[in-house]
Amino acid sequence: MFESVAVAEFDRPQVVVLTRFQDGEAEAVLKAFDKKTPGAIVEAVKAALSRPEASGEAGKMAEAYPVGGGDGLPARIIIAGLGKKEKLKEGDFRTLAAAVGRRMAATKETTLAVHIGAAIGETGLDAGLAGRCFGEGLGLLSWNNQQFKGKGTEQKKRAALQVKADRKTVEKGMVLGLKLAEAVNLARTLSETPPNVATPAFMAEQAKKVAKLGGLELTVIEGKQLEKEKLVGHINVGKASENKPCMIRLAYTPQTLKKNKTKPVVLIGKTMTYDTGGLSLKVNNGMVGMKRDKDGGCAVLGAMLAIATEIKPTRPVVAYLCAAENSISDEAYRPDDIITYRNGVTVEITNTDAEGRLVLADAFCYACDKDDPAYIVELSTLTGGVVTALGSTYCGMFCDDDALRAKVEKASTVSGERVWRLPMHQEYREMMKSPVADILNSNPNRKAHAGQGAAFLSYFVKEGTAWCHLDIAGVHATESESGPFVKGPTGWGVRILCDLLSGE
Ligand code: BES
Ligand code: MN
């Protein structure tokens, strides 16, 4: 929507945002003014306050147009409703920013002054976090969804937006919010990139760029190396495609390594650059959109960029992107194949469309062997079952470690990316037992589909290691415009991972 968004100093904003509480005095809005405020502004706002849209209800916006005061007046003053004081949350400023930004894009205005400091002061909310959310809203809104338009479409000119706030803490928050949004937008751009471009090798190239920007260590395990390390999930799932699989490892090391914080947090992302279903081919249009089956990995990559450049936790972080294309050819792995993982567990393939868990299992085993993780958080578009259960409202969270779950839930309330706990149980693990191998990759009866995915993964986590599986199949993209998002990828996970790591 915008070419860029930046916090900047400027004198004469074209748009000013004032706020009003539903349960506050209308006149409180005028507190944003002082003696130097031109009379035309005060008069225009006073007049607008009597309009029904200026009621202060959450989401309502009234506009005032100062006239007759000469040059330098804002073209538009928006009086934005914040709802009831005790209900307001920092995250509401994300939605507010999106609404203001959409309006400015429509009216082609490019300078914005935001007065939210006084209102926040009345609530006890965190001004920096509110500013961050506002910045996120504008940054997410500015994602360029036109990048694959060619000569056949007239390119829309996108403007550079400048924003300032009435408090330095709010502005500082905005700067961070814009940076986080950039990382989310990287994930969204990669999600959008089609499978004929975004191959596993392409994802490794992107990881290289991120590694360079963030000073991260990069290892790409491919070809013979995959065999040497017994990463059989990648080898088998990726076999049929000309675009060869790889497991991408990124490592962040803090500047000074603290003695009690040497174990890394491990992040894992499913990076299926395309999922045809393999020989258990997807039917009835189920294949369309499967370029987004890499969104777990895209989110992890975006998060690593922000973690290395903005969050800078004092604990090491290791990330794995399990990259493969699930395709068909005479080389394809098949239902009935049995494969042996590096931890010795044998898996009977019953369905080649349950491929995500097969590549993720490699990363779980490998990380448990090599990294001695403090804990593991894994993101994947793993099952249609989670979409049936939770829709696009919540991400399905599987985590039986109370301390880790509390951390993930806390991060979720900050980022606004909602998670809902789904159960793990020994009975689900029993369901994964195979008559011929140790386990199978999908139980043919379609019970507890999302839970089967988590149960399968549990066979590859070292005893005692806390882990959390986030099934993002419902939340990684949206079918309609909402808040700061347009139809398409949401970059779900980048911000929750950043918030999780900012506590480390
Ligand atoms: N990538 C899909 C899951 C998916 C479905 C993601 C819809 C996004 C939207 C996954 O690999 C898959 O095919 N899952 C199957 C598993 C089944 C064959 C055991 C499913 O959920 O139907
Ligand atoms: Mn599949």
Ligand code: ZN
């Ligand atoms: Zn898949």
